[in-house]
Amino acid sequence: xxxxxxxxxxxxxxxxxxxxxxCAYSNSASDYFIWYKQESGKGPQFIIDIRSNMDKRxxxxxxxxxxKTVKHLSLQIAATQPGDSAVYFCAEKGGSQGNLIFGKGTxxxxxx
Amino acid sequence: xxxxxxxxRYLVKRTGEKVFLECVQDMDHxxxxxxxxxxxxxxxxxxxSYDVKMKEKGDIPEGYSVSREKKERFSLILxxxxxxxxxxxLCASSDRFGYTFGSGTxxxxx
Numbered sequence: 001x002x003x004x005x006x007x008x009x010x011x012x013x014x015x016x017x018x019x020x021x022x023c024a025y026s027n028s029a030s031d032y033f034i035w036y037k038q039e040s041g042k043g044p045q046f047i048i049d050i051r052s053n054m055d056k057r058x059x060x061x062x063x064x065x066x067x068k069t070v071k072h073l074s075l076q077i078a079a080t081q082p083g084d085s086a087v088y089f090c091a092e093k094g095g096s097q098g099n100l101i102f103g104k105g106t107x108x109x110x111x112x
Numbered sequence: 113x114x115x116x117x118x119x120x121r122y123l124v125k126r127t128g129e130k131v132f133l134e135c136v137q138d139m140d141h142x143x144x145x146x147x148x149x150x151x152x153x154x155x156x157x158x159x160x161s162y163d164v165k166m167k168e169k170g171d172i173p174e175g176y177s178v179s180r181e182k183k184e185r186f187s188l189i190l191x192x193x194x195x196x197x198x199x200x201x202l203c204a205s206s207d208r209f210g211y212t213f214g215s216g217t218x219x220x221x222x
Binding site for chain 1: 116145151152153154155157160170202204206210211212213214215216
């Protein structure tokens with residue numbers, strides 16, 4: 001998931017299928033990662049987080065996978081529903097003052 | 113639950129106006145942030161604050177200033193609004209780890 005220019009990467013899935021959203025992060029020293037969901041007209045909302053000492057963390061219908069070797073983060077959504085349609089951002093905690101650094105987002109569209 | 117409230121959902125201002133965007137959080141968080149969000153560019157940090165009366169520049173502070181007179185309130189000020197400041201503005205507060213965002217203010221400068 002990182003966008004280039006003004007185009008947001010888009011993932012289109014059928015309702016009921018599983019979705020996988022990917023994110024490459026930049027700082028190998030980052031020790032905390034978060035996925036946010038942003039619905040149209042709303043601010044980003046926390047979905048799930050993971051610390052760098054873990055490879056996998058599961059929530060309700062969501063799983064985050066962390067591959068530190070290649071600096072890659074993924075969000076898996078099981079049995080995707082229309083309400084999952086949104087823009088999804090990854091964020092890493094590793095800025096110069098420990099601020100979160102956000103990816104540019106991936107737009108998930110769920111077809112009924 | 114932490115609540116971050118931005119005073120306006122939509123604003124339309126004229127070029128050259130001084131614009132104030134207000135943000136209030138109710139969980140005693142020390143850290144507060146202002147971002148702008150533009151299509152394809154993601155969230156870009158304008159200013160942040162780790163304490164009352166403290167402010168730090170983010171990645172794109174030009175044309176903006178901030179005020180943090182009270183812990184719960186963080187204001188973003190556009191000294192002289194320009195059309196390239198038309199954007200979605202997001203406020204956030206945080207504890208040690210996660211951020212909680214407000215619903216955003218969509219500002220249009222005409």
